[in-house]
Every structure is written in structure tokens, then in C-alpha cells.
Amino acid sequence: MGLSVRHLLGIEDLTLGDIELILKMSTSFKEISSRPIKKVPTLRGKSLINLFFEPSTRTRSSFEIAAKRLGADSINFSVSSSSVSKGETLIDTGKNLKSMKPDIIAIRHPCAGTPQLLAKYCEPTCVVNAGDGLHEHPTQAFLDVLTILDHKKEIKGLNVAIVGDITHSRVARSNVLLLTKLGANVSVCGPPTLIPQGFDSYGVRVGFDMKEAIQGADVVMMLRTQKERQKEVFFPSIKEYFALYGLDEKKMRWARKSAIIMHPGPINRGVEIDPDLAEGKYSVIAEQVTNGVAVRMAILYLLTGVSEDMHL
Amino acid sequence: MILLKGGTVVDPSQQLVRKLDLLVDKGKIASLGKIQAKKSWDIVDASGWVVCPGFIDMHVHLREPGREDKETILSGSQAAAAGGFTSIACMPNTDPVNDSEAITRFIIDRARQVALVNVFPAGAITKGSKGQELAEIGAMVKAGIVAITDDGNPVENNQIMRRALEYSRIFDVLVIDHCEDRQLASGGHMNEGSAATRLGLYGLSRVAEELDVARDVILGRITGGRIHIAHISTQESLFWVRQAKKQGIDVTCEVTPHHFILTDNDIKNYDTNFKMYPPLRTASDVENIIKAISDGTIDCIATDHAPHTSLEKEMPFQEAANGIIGMETAVALAWEFLIRREIVSISRLVELFSINPNRILKLGRGTLAEGAIADVTVIDPDAEMVVDVNEFRSMSRNCPFHGWKLHGVPVMTIVRGKPVFRRGN
Numbered sequence: 180m181g182l183s184v185r186h187l188l189g190i191e192d193l194t195l196g197d198i199e200l201i202l203k204m205s206t207s208f209k210e211i212s213s214r215p216i217k218k219v220p221t222l223r224g225k226s227l228i229n230l231f232f233e234p235s236t237r238t239r240s241s242f243e244i245a246a247k248r249l250g251a252d253s254i255n256f257s258v259s260s261s262s263v264s265k266g267e268t269l270i271d272t273g274k275n276l277k278s279m280k281p282d283i284i285a286i287r288h289p290c291a292g293t294p295q296l297l298a299k300y301c302e303p304t305c306v307v308n309a310g311d312g313l314h315e316h317p318t319q320a321f322l323d324v325l326t327i328l329d330h331k332k333e334i335k336g337l338n339v340a341i342v343g344d345i346t347h348s349r350v351a352r353s354n355v356l357l358l359t360k361l362g363a364n365v366s367v368c369g370p371p372t373l374i375p376q377g378f379d380s381y382g383v384r385v386g387f388d389m390k391e392a393i394q395g396a397d398v399v400m401m402l403r404t405q406k407e408r409q410k411e412v413f414f415p416s417i418k419e420y421f422a423l424y425g426l427d428e429k430k431m432r433w434a435r436k437s438a439i440i441m442h443p444g445p446i447n448r449g450v451e452i453d454p455d456l457a458e459g460k461y462s463v464i465a466e467q468v469t470n471g472v473a474v475r476m477a478i479l480y481l482l483t484g485v486s487e488d489m490h491l
Numbered sequence: 492m493i494l495l496k497g498g499t500v501v502d503p504s505q506q507l508v509r510k511l512d513l514l515v516d517k518g519k520i521a522s523l524g525k526i527q528a529k530k531s532w533d534i535v536d537a538s539g540w541v542v543c544p545g546f547i548d549m550h551v552h553l554r555e556p557g558r559e560d561k562e563t564i565l566s567g568s569q570a571a572a573a574g575g576f577t578s579i580a581c582m583p584n585t586d587p588v589n590d591s592e593a594i595t596r597f598i599i600d601r602a603r604q605v606a607l608v609n610v611f612p613a614g615a616i617t618k619g620s621k622g623q624e625l626a627e628i629g630a631m632v633k634a635g636i637v638a639i640t641d642d643g644n645p646v647e648n649n650q651i652m653r654r655a656l657e658y659s660r661i662f663d664v665l666v667i668d669h670c671e672d673r674q675l676a677s678g679g680h681m682n683e684g685s686a687a688t689r690l691g692l693y694g695l696s697r698v699a700e701e702l703d704v705a706r707d708v709i710l711g712r713i714t715g716g717r718i719h720i721a722h723i724s725t726q727e728s729l730f731w732v733r734q735a736k737k738q739g740i741d742v743t744c745e746v747t748p749h750h751f752i753l754t755d756n757d758i759k760n761y762d763t764n765f766k767m768y769p770p771l772r773t774a775s776d777v778e779n780i781i782k783a784i785s786d787g788t789i790d791c792i793a794t795d796h797a798p799h800t801s802l803e804k805e806m807p808f809q810e811a812a813n814g815i816i817g818m819e820t821a822v823a824l825a826w827e828f829l830i831r832r833e834i835v836s837i838s839r840l841v842e843l844f845s846i847n848p849n850r851i852l853k854l855g856r857g858t859l860a861e862g863a864i865a866d867v868t869v870i871d872p873d874a875e876m877v878v879d880v881n882e883f884r885s886m887s888r889n890c891p892f893h894g895w896k897l898h899g900v901p902v903m904t905i906v907r908g909k910p911v912f913r914r915g916n
Contacts (some may be wrong), residue, residue: 191689269807270805270806288807290807290808290809290810291690291691291692291761291807291808291809292690292691292692292760292761292807292808293807295760295761296761296806296807311691312691312692312807312809313691313692313693314690314691314692315691349691352688352689352691375683375687375688375694376683376684376685376687376688376694377683377684377685377686377687377688377689378685378688379685380685380688380689381689
């Protein structure tokens with residue numbers, strides 16, 4: 180039994196079966212990273228291209244490590260997003276890369292929908308969305324859910340609060356899609372200037388009162404808020420933003436005692452989260468990064484469609 | 492001489508819906524009635540067909556001068572003829588912008604040489620459509636423009652818009668506005684709402700259109716200028732037009748077929764053939780537009796035919812060019828969605844496509860009365876067409892209706908007495 184999709188473009192396309200398979204496979208791949216020799220030959224002879232049109236350290240290296248631990252070759256292809264026409268560059272690059280016959284391309288691009296566009300131009304290569312504009316970041320959602328499952332029995336019925344700049348967050352969108360498909364109660368919260376219209380169509384609670392959102396939460400997921408947004412008139416100052424939506428000890432008391440704090444990184448210390456909390460007892464931020472490797476191993480493995488005889 | 496025999500003549504200018512023969516001679520309508528055919532005439536069996544005063548598309552982009560790789564006056568006029576249009580008004584956002592007598596003359600001369608249909612240029616309101624100084628509207632009117640507009644680059648400054656409306660009165664020239672508040676619209680790629688949110692695209696607020704529509708009717712009231720709202724797309728904009736019309740303000744508006752058929756939920760897989768300004772709105776807007784088409788709030792249907800090369804469309808959605816072509820599908824789309832669904836009568840459709848745009852632009856057409864210029868559109872109401880962008884006369888292919896099956900197809904287009912298009916050859 181494999182995935183119902185040929186590419187991983189977003190959570191939206193996935194069936195519950197796909198989701199369960201990816202989570203199950205991720206769990207079994209986690210163990211490899213704890214071995215003294217962290218490498219298996221499962222994907223030997225396969226190649227992954229990391230095609231990144233945006234700067235990224237953690238996601239790109241996570242894909243790279245995932246490929247290498249499975250014995251695949253990994254090539255990084257960074258393209259300056261300041262090229263004259265990103266579109267032409269993308270399609271031309273896609274065609275060129277296709278000619279080199281890679282098995283998978285992981286793409287990150289500032290424009291929504293570019294993984295779809297790339298998939299069209301580089302068949303039969305599998306495309307993994309590593310973040311497209313404001314649209315989706317599916318591997319991040321999987322590593323988040325995997326991390327939650329390390330601490331909570333199941334996703335169904337969990338209260339999850341997602342707080343911060345919702346408008347500019349593909350992480351929020353993918354997480355909302357995945358968490359709601361798995362039956363969580365999701366609240367999103369942020370200043371109304373940073374919540375896009377129609378967000379309630381995802382079947383989540385939308386509000387701008389942090390206490391209301393966090394009350395009784397099992398998971399508090401903080402989003403990165405870029406300082407530059409102040410200049411774009413989304414909020415008046417970092418100080419005021421932190422007072423209203425920054426996570427500190429006091430606000431954390433509204434959540435359940437057993438609650439965990441998550442953050443997709445990179446953290447803006449003192450903007451959206453108190454530095455002590457980010458390192459403190461509730462925080463699972465480092466585990467998220469660890470799980471990222473396992474999730475990406477599982478996805479690379481499932482997409483390249485290697486037969487059942489898995490050599491772990 | 493051409494004799495259209497046995498067709499149903501639908502001409503609201505004469506309150507006509509009747510089976511009549513139509514004789515065209517020397518570029519004019521020679522007679523209308525029961526006509527004995529002569530052997531030397533070109534006799535067309537029009538039985539089962541609908542014969543109307545020539546259709547007028549008052550909002551097209553021909554791209555010449557400047558972007559002849561997208562469309563030319565020739566190719567655009569061929570598309571118009573095949574789509575059943577006998578007259579088109581071309582927007583001034585060419586390169587250079589049509590903001591002068593010289594460019595207006597160039598377009599008119601070129602059209603005279605090559606165009607299959609009547610081409611009426613619109614001139615810019617401001618120099619270079621930059622929104623700062625008035626263009627030489629008088630000189631352009633003298634050269635032949637039928638309207639002024641900074642289409643695609645709407646005048647932001649309320650004072651300049653007011654002055655333009657005041658100044659337009661000297662020539663009684665129509666002022667067309669593409670209504671979009673630039674600040675509110677800035678950064679948006681599709682209609683703001685759940686569809687945009689889910690696609691991860693920045694939304695363009697519907698209020699951007701409404702604000703400018705409200706401004707325009709208010710300025711229309713204080714200036715007495717004739718204001719025409721281009722491609723209206725929201726229910727709130729319609730509210731302002733309705734109010735203004737009730738108050739006797741001289742305002743008219745047009746709608747495109749895509750805005751009364753498609754919604755933002757139709758944008759799938761980031762297909763850039765669904766990207767245009769104003770963007771596709773919601774189902775509730777479409778419902779209200781349909782109502783406004785039947786109750787008369789909307790005066791005419793225009794296409795906003797906006798050709799683009801595939802290079803400019805095969806791109807990430809947010810970077811792709813805005814606009815779609817429409818002249819070769821508009822009539823069939825309107826027939827399918829307005830006539831076959833019994834929203835309007837054929838007479839009302841002819842008002843929307845011919846009588847009203849003629850009245851608004853004052854072209855001296857829009858009738859099949861004896862002695863009138865013989866611009867005639869003939870439609871086969873039962874014919875079926877499957878839209879195939881590869882068969883278009885237009886040089887561009889950016890059309891969201893590829894593969895759609897439609898009924899009610901233009902079969903013959905006569906311009907100044909000359910058949911410029913016959914389906915099948």
C-alpha cells in the first residue's frame with residue numbers, strides 16, 4: 180500500500196490513509212537517527228534535488244540529511260529569488276533538472292502554487308513542497324503532528340492553539356489542515372490585521388483574544404512574526420505585539436498544565452515568545468527539528484515508491 | 492447585395508421580433524420585410540437564425556501599437572468578427588499610451604487599412620495614463636476617440652478625476668473608469684476571501700472596487716459628466732450604480748461574461764487563465780450580477796478582451812499577467828447562460844450587446860432600420876460549439892473556457908454591408 184498521490188504538494192490533497200501511512204513510516208524511521216551508524220541503503224542510487232528559491236537552513240538541511248541517511252544522493256540547488264523573472268527561471272530550471280533525471284525535487288518558493296507548476300514541467304520526477312508562498316508547508320505539519328504524538332496519545336479531541344501572524348504563515352495553513360483532518364479542535368489567534376479573511380472556512384475557531392485561544396489548550400503553537408510587519412502597519416510596535424500576543428509564563432498559565440509549546444522556527448526571541456519559555460520545560464521545539472528528519476525520510480521513501488522490501 | 496432570408500429579426504430599436512427578410516445594399520440596410528429574391532443577389536438562408544443589429548464590444552485591448560506579439564488591430568478585428576462583433580472600442584493602454592491625437596490617428600488609419608470591423612479608440616484621461624495631467628482630450632476627440640479612460644491604471648487623485656469629468660462635458664465624451672482603489676487593491680492577486688486564503692494568495696479587497704464606484708458616481712453628480720463603470724464585479728458596486736441611477740446621475744456600467752459565470756472557487760491548480768482584474772468574485776456576486784443584468788442596472792456586456800502571450804501566463808499565479816481574451820466566446824457564453832437559462836429575452840440580449848453600447852458611445856449604429864449602416868450580427872441559436880482556444884483568430888490563447896460546450900453561436904457578421912465572417916468558411 181502506497182500513497183494515493185505522486186507528489187507531496189500539500190496536506191489538502193491527502194487522504195486519511197496517506198496521512199496515517201506517512202505518520203507510521205515516520206515513526207519507524209525515527210530509530211535510524213538514534214543508531215551509531217545513521218545510514219541505511221534503502222534509497223541507494225536515488226537522487227534528491229533541493230531546489231530552494233528562498234533562504235532556508237533548517238528545512239533544506241533536514242531534507243539533505245534525510246536523503247543521506249537513506250543512502251540517496253542529495254544535491255542543493257539554490258536560486259536567488261531576485262532573478263529578473265522568477266516564473267521563467269522556475270520553468271526553465273524545472274525542465275533542465277528533469278533532463279538530469281532526479282527522482283525527487285524538494286522545492287521552496289516564495290510564490291504559492293509553484294510546486295504544482297514544477298510538477299507539470301518535470302514529470303516523472305516526484306515533487307515535494309518544502310514551502311510555497313503563503314500556501315502550504317506539508318512536511319512541517321507532519322513533523323509537528325509527529326511531535327505532538329510523542330507527548331499526547333492521539334490528535335483527536337486535542338485543543339490546539341495557533342498564535343501569531345496567520346496571514347503570512349504556510350505553517351499555520353498546513354497544520355490547520357492536518358490537525359482538523361485528524362480531529363483536533365483548533366483555535367487560531369492573532370491581531371485581526373494578521374488573520375486572512377475566510378480563515379474560519381477551515382473549520383477552526385478564529386479570534387484575537389489570546390486568553391480565549393489558549394484556555395485549556397493541550398498544544399500552544401507559536402508562529403514567527405517578522406519585525407518588518409510593523410512597517411507594513413499590521414501592528415504598532417514589537418512591545419505592544421508582545422504584550423498582546425507574545426507567549427510568556429503568565430499567559431502560559433491559561434493553558435493546561437500538561438500543555439506543550441511548539442514553534443516552527445526560526446524564533447524571534449522577545450517578539451512572539453519569551454526566550455526562557457522557548458528553552459523551558461514546556462518546549463518541544465528541539466524535538467520538532469529531530470522529527471523533521473524522520474518525516475522527510477518517510478516521505479522520500481514513500482514517494483520514490485521503492486518496493487516493500489525495506490532494508491532498515 | 493445580400494439578402495438574409497427567413498431569419499428572425501430582433502431589433503429593439505424598432506420593437507421588432509419578427510420573421511423578416513433583410514436586404515443589404517451599398518453598406519446600408521436597403522429594406523426589411525417580405526422581399527422577393529433576385530438571382531444576382533447573394534442569398535443567405537437565415538431560417539432558424541436570429542438577425543440582430545451589429546454587436547458592439549465596448550471594452551477590448553488590441554495591443555497595437557507596442558505589443559503586436561499579443562494581438563494586432565488586424566487579429567483583434569478578426570477575433571471580433573468571428574465572435575459576432577461588428578464594432579469594438581479599444582482601450583488606450585498600448586505602448587505608447589493612446590494619449591494623443593497622433594496615436595489616435597495611427598489606430599484609426601491602421602484600422603481603416605486592415606480591420607474587418609469598426610474600431611473605435613478610447614483615449615487616455617491623463618498623459619501617459621499617469622494620473623497627473625489631463626491628456627489633450629479635445630484633440631483626440633477631433634481625431635476620433637469615443638471615450639476617455641485610464642483603464643488598468645485608474646486615476647487615483649479625486650481632484651483630477653473631477654476635472655476630467657468636468658472637462659469631458661465640452662465634448663460630451665464618455666468617461667470610462669476601471670474602478671480600483673490602488674492602496675486597498677495593492678498586493679492582491681485574487682478576490683479576498685476563503686478561496687484566496689486556502690490557495691495562499693494575497694486577497695484583493697472587494698471594497699477597492701466599491702470605493703471607486705462610489706467616488707465616481709459622487710463626482711458624476713457634482714460634475715454632470717457621463718461616467719461609465721467598466722467590468723463591474725461586486726454586489727456593493729451595483730448598489731451604488733442603482734442608487735445613482737435612481738438619483739438621475741448619468742452613470743452606466745458593463746459586465747464581462749466571466750464575471751457573471753465564474754467565481755473565485757473556480758480557480759483550481761493555480762490556473763492563470765482565471766486571473767484578471769477585477770478578480771473573479773463570489774457566488775453571491777454572480778447571483779446579484781445576473782439579477783442586475785435582467786433588471787437593467789447593468790447596461791451592457793463587454794469582454795475586457797485582454798490578450799497575453801503564453802510566456803506571460805505560464806507562471807506562478809501571483810506573477811502572471813492579468814486578463815483573459817473574450818471576443819470569440821462572449822456571445823455563445825451569454826446565449827448559454829442568459830438566454831438558455833431564461834434570465835433575459837433575446838431582445839434584452841440585443842440591448843446589452845448592441846443598443847446600449849451604441850447609445851453610450853454614440854456610434855450611430857445599433858439599429859436595422861432602413862437606411863441605417865448595415866452592421867449585422869447573425870446567430871444560430873441551436874448551433875453547438877466546443878470552445879477550442881487553438882481555433883481562435885486572436886493571437887492569444889488565455890481563455891478559461893477551453894473545452895466548454897456552448898449553444899447559440901454567431902454564424903455571420905456583416906460590417907458596413909460587407910460579410911466579414913461566415914461560420915464554416
